[in-house]
Amino acid sequence: MSFLFGRRPRTNTVDLSKQAREQILKLDGPGGAAKAEELAKTLSQMKYALQGTQEAEAAPDQVHSLVMGMIQEDLLYLLAVNLHRLPFESRKDTQVIFSHVFRFRPQSASPKSEPMALSYAITNRTEVFIELCNGYDHKESATPAGTVLREVLKNEQVAAIILYHEPVEGGGVNTKGLSGIQIDAKQSGKGVFWKFFKWIDQGSFEVGADAFTTFRELLTRHKSVVAQYLGTNFDLFFDQYNNTLVKSESYVTKRQSIKLLGEILLDRANYAVMTAYVDRGEHLKICMNLLRDERKMVQYEGFHVFKVFVANPHKSIAVQKILLINRDRLLVFLKHFLEDRTEDEQFIDEREFLIKQIKNMPPTPVEPTQKPAPLGSQSR
Template sequence: MAFLFNRARPRQPAELSRSIKDLLARLWETPNGQKVEEDLARQLAQMKLIVQGTQEVDILPEQVHQLVQAALHDDLLFELARSIASLPFEARKDTQTIFSHILRFNPPNSNASEPPAITYIVNNRPEILIELCRGYENSKSAMPCGTILREALKFEVVTAIILYDQSADEEPAIKLNNVRLGTKQTGEGVFWNFFQWINRGSFEVSADAFTTFREILTKHKGLVCGYLQANFDLFFSKYNNILVLSDSYVTKRQSIKLLGEILLDRANYGVMTAYVDRGDHLKLCMNLLKDDRKMVQYEGFHIFKVFVANPNKSITVQRILINNKDRLLKFLPKFLEDRTDDDQFTDEKSFLVRQIELLPPEPIEPTRSSSGSINGSGVSPPAVA
């Protein structure tokens, strides 16, 4: 009877953390070991109970605090992040819950600007974030890792790490104190892998990766604006050629819609003016208007209107619009004419037709350059809070 009682005894947080770490090490040594998987599932369920509680079991903040401290001390978050694809289904779900609770846990009466797990990760173990991103390389880990990432991305410092890390496999990831905002990237870091995860993954992986990608680009606007300014050509070359021109209808449509959101956000005014200065961007957009799928046409229209409405069009953009003036004036009145219940769209079409009618016979030098701040070296991005 004593033996049975000891087996049922709940483990203390520090003991539980060490035990799970040891089991994860054994899982790597003997993949698909049923006994190890069963022990892991049972102990992860116990850990979830500590951080989440149930209707019958209350959460004890001090016990959660002990668990968070133990998990950070034992480097358990890294081991869980790199092992999540190897866990049984229910254990993966429990790991997602545990991770998310630990990331947002703040000790009682704490005045810190961010939870201790976030502070630890960005300053000491950024590899945790890189492993979570690489979860998109396996369909089993993609969605739980994506959910954890989006919890972490609520904090600007996490977004900064993911944007500016350029480490190769097996290399240490960048720590927060080494992030230099506004520096140009090589296109080799973990952030740039999202383009392929979105475009080449299965539908479930692609959809989740895109959700995280969108969170990265829209959550912390000042940080991202500086990043896009510093990496304008590299970013939009990949964005247009891989995502906007994707063979996947869903990826194509979502990417065009996100592009519109980015360009029309006031925080990205400098990025928008630089984007609409480019003739190749306008040509891409005009081709979207002729796509076989109406929703692609519709999303493309919201990009096209920014080019036409810009009062300081570049010479190149003016020339393309002037050369296509007659065709556009015939095309636009009939464009998506079945959207009769969308008054705003109808008004915008009429406005664009009027702007095109008013185009001069020849391009006129714009009153100011709208792209000088993008490719120069004088970008002064905001500090990471």
């Protein structure tokens, strides 16, 4: 591919973007198949221009002009929307293109500044990220879109854009971008984030698994954003989470989501969310049923959520009632719970601790001395 850098004039990289745009727009028209082939060639050229080859490094000024061209032609958006229609190799090329473009900084820029295309999309074209999420609508685009998403999700603003996305009424384009986000407003549940529940549970294995990985990234990476978000949308979120994910028929969805639930609850930043979660009797019921699931690993992951309820020094009346009604059963049950985990000392300790806690509960529910922390506030 070295010919790209040698003989061709510099302006060619700008042409590539224009060319790609035209080819994408013609995918629907007559001769779409032929256009797809041309587009594949163009994308492959773009990839090599951005990434270089094993023999030759990419030339920074060429990359710069290519990134500029892509912004001008709105190519990032077009590629995100049409990702699933591209041929196999082009989808992978597109993934590489995205990750290079979103990382590129001009040589003159400070290494701490935001990469230019990323910063542009955050302020002016947030639909790029939304469309990347929508890549989960198709098996073909799930993996490449997901790979790009997880890279850009390292940026807190991108995470906020996806979490707080709301569809614009009438299908128009949301022009507000990042500044339009109101962190205190409750979500309608129609934004792109809420589609993840469906993608995780109903997609094919590949789609669901990838969507879950991205979902986890969204919910664990930027702690204060997430704590705020979960606080504001507590009911909507956990209703979806428990009913779609924790109770999923799919073993993988179920097991992974219980594990993630434990992680979310035990994260310091989510203290308020945790206290609110373990305050509710219904949540405890779900959790106790997990302990009796027929699959050991589901039981095990369920245990790590259950322990939070029992260890809570300020158990609500509802929680105390359930535990007390079942006290004898629980004591017998826990004694033999996963007893073949003889090497897992932490588990054994925790199990012992829970038994002690349940044993020592007062015989009738006692008004907790402390109410759960107010939601929406942060622990710090």
